[in-house]
Amino acid sequence: MENYWIIALFSALREANPQPKSALFFHSPYELLVAVVLSAQSTDVGVNRVTPGLFALASDPASMVRLGEDGLREQIRSLGLYNNKAKNILALSRILLEEYHGQVPDTREALESLPGVGRKSANVVLNVAFGHPTVAVDTHVFRVANRTGLAPGKTPEAVEKKLLQCVPEEFLLHAHHWLILHGRHVCMARKPNCENCCIRTWCLMGGNQFKDK
């Protein structure tokens, strides 16, 4: 197992973010689930802007159903894609009440069967809410994994599979969070901040070569 450089890479990422915790605002598995559904194709900043107000009105499935689709839409309007998200969260809340005693299920199959919840969101809930060693691959993780050569792959599923294989168990619980933060704040899609990158030693792109001229 010549994965010593992977340990060094994650150690560097951990040092850059000593207190790993979800960037999303939530107090319960249900709030996390809602925040994750809202986060699809929206920024974490935007989600954190609306969730405190939303959860003050509805922090469980029953109160969400009571809030209703119009009330929900009003709370999340600034996110974009609010029509689908409001519909999905309401439908999902009803399913939790009817089929899961109002609780958030802790299996991949159950989570992915909920409207608005795909593989990435299910992985986040399993990891953050239930402590399962999953890795959620979003656009950030996908980009960083390919740029560094940590887990190159043409599809998110391929990257996820490689990460599960190569990331040491001690880092697995927080791997996706660190990779996401790095992709969000340093290894951005367009103009990465290579000068301040703590893992540039392992970058396949060789410094700033993909930076806008």
Place this chain on the structure above:
DNA sequence: AACTCGGGGCA
């Protein structure tokens, strides 16, 4: 595996 959808935000 590739395509489509969806809307605010920001350069």
Place this chain on the structure above:
DNA sequence: TGCCCAGAGTT
């Protein structure tokens, strides 16, 4: 305008 955002659903 064009590209991006802690993707999902369909073909």
